[in-house]
Amino acid sequence: PRSNLASTLHNLDGRSYGNYKQIRGSYEFGPVTVFIDRVQVDPFASPSKVRIRINRAEAGFPTDITTERADRIAASDFLFRVGDSFLHRNDRRSIILGRPGQEVLERTNVVIDDDGFEARLLVNLPARGRRILGHQAADILTRDVPELAQAMFVHSNLRADGLHEHVQLHRDQLELQNHLGEEGLLAFIGNDSILPRRSGDSDLPMDSHAVAFTSPTSLEHTVTLSSGRSLTGMAIPHGVTVIVGGGYHGKSTILRALERGVYPHIAGDGREWVITEPSATSIRAEDGRAVTGDDISPFINNLPSGTDTGSFTTTNASGSTSQAANLVEAVEVGARSLLIDEDTSATNFMIRDERMRALIPADREPITPFVDRIRPLFSERGVSTVLVAGGSSAFFEVADHVIALDAYVPQEVTEKAHELVGVNPADFASTSPAGSGDDKSDSAGGSSDTFATPRPRIPTAKALRPSSKTKSAKAKGLGQVQFGKAFIDLSAVSQLVDVQQTAGIAEALEYMAEIFDNRTSLTEALAEIDDMLDAQGVDGLTGNRDHPGHVARPRAQEIAAALNRFRGLQLVE
């Protein structure tokens, strides 16, 4: 009963902090149940774990938007945002619900299940020095926390049309993504989208000066969704698409929007209708990273050191070898498309010009540049590329589509680009991806099986158990995971967008330690995790602890990115 917790806390006022542990347990406040799952041992320890829960009947939400799995993700996200703004409006600083960003992610913070609605909070229990502030604690736990639950979870307290629109937008975005898959399209950018961001450190839309997106007519595609919503914009087909244009004309901004388009965005973001196929992966150079047993031989061979590039290992990759490793690792976990920007690429990985080919004999150059591999990658493995290249015409010959940006406005210039390099598009444009029928030989060089399916990489079980502690992996901000004594640097993994995904990666590393048995390959383990996540949600990743903390679902690509950058990774021979 309410009075219980309040009077306990009043009685604890002024006593030493450790006495807070008495309040563990569950308490009823009208329709709201407050669970105090874990109590911090001192004022500086990580905050206490508290859950709030309301039964379905008391919450009164319509079942049509809270039953399907995808709808629950969107509705949870909406309630998460309601809770966040409630806490800010009322300046409730002791209560931490987590910070929503521009994407709708599957999270543990707010969950909807068959029985009801639950939020997982972190609460800093107040102290003066090391003494309990009992009256304040009573206000927080017996007034503020139940009020938050009332604000989030009682349907009649919400602006319910907002909830409905949020869920419907998410449905439409997923339907559009499925539609892209069915039509063989890689991505869609709706007309009127706002792609640029406010600043380099803000993910909010640029305000007044942004030039809204307009599709070139030749790539324009219209789709009418089952909700009745009709969208027109630029459709990027699978294959090779090259984005050109003068410096500062918006090339990288488009690519970055496509990168983020693997996640759905909230209304008002400007990228609501930028949708990319879900496995699309950004590839960049990342010198200094570790590589363990990658087959980078399609790109790099005959290193002067004699190192085997069919199973390439290094503690300190160069620009080109790191980019090759990033690429083959993305393909290994099933990326169907690659997003590459010249700004973050190693030039010698991407191209080599005629004079250089004349000066340095092929057998003295270990690198086969990406320009020679981009078409076999598509024809043999069905992997598409969207590439930003403003500084070289080398990719004209291998592009299905060339899009030029002029003051942020795209135009298709494929014919002109092909004319300039004397290419007959029929030479390659009909090359179909592997398995889809008539495989014609490729004009862009390379034998017919440059990308023979590489040997599966099987991590040793031992390497994935770097410490005997119960928890050996922990997120350290957005771009770093501590795993045992090692630190995994994820700062170059640009599609990691929320620190809670990094926490999810840490959980996944722990989870994987259970899967690896010296027989299971990396791709099998990742597929197993994805299946589990589809079935159980993010709670499953944390072993369904009562209070899992604040975790979001990472993509298989980003989990693999962490594992691949782990310097302690070892493979079964």
Ligand code: ADP
């Ligand atoms: P590029 O890669 O072609 O050199 P960027 O994409 O880096 O160009 O963009 C250059 C600048 O223009 C950035 O500051 C970006 O925010 C801004 N910008 C990009 N697209 C737009 C747009 N559609 N409207 C207004 N500003 C834009």
Ligand code: MG
């Ligand atoms: Mg750029």
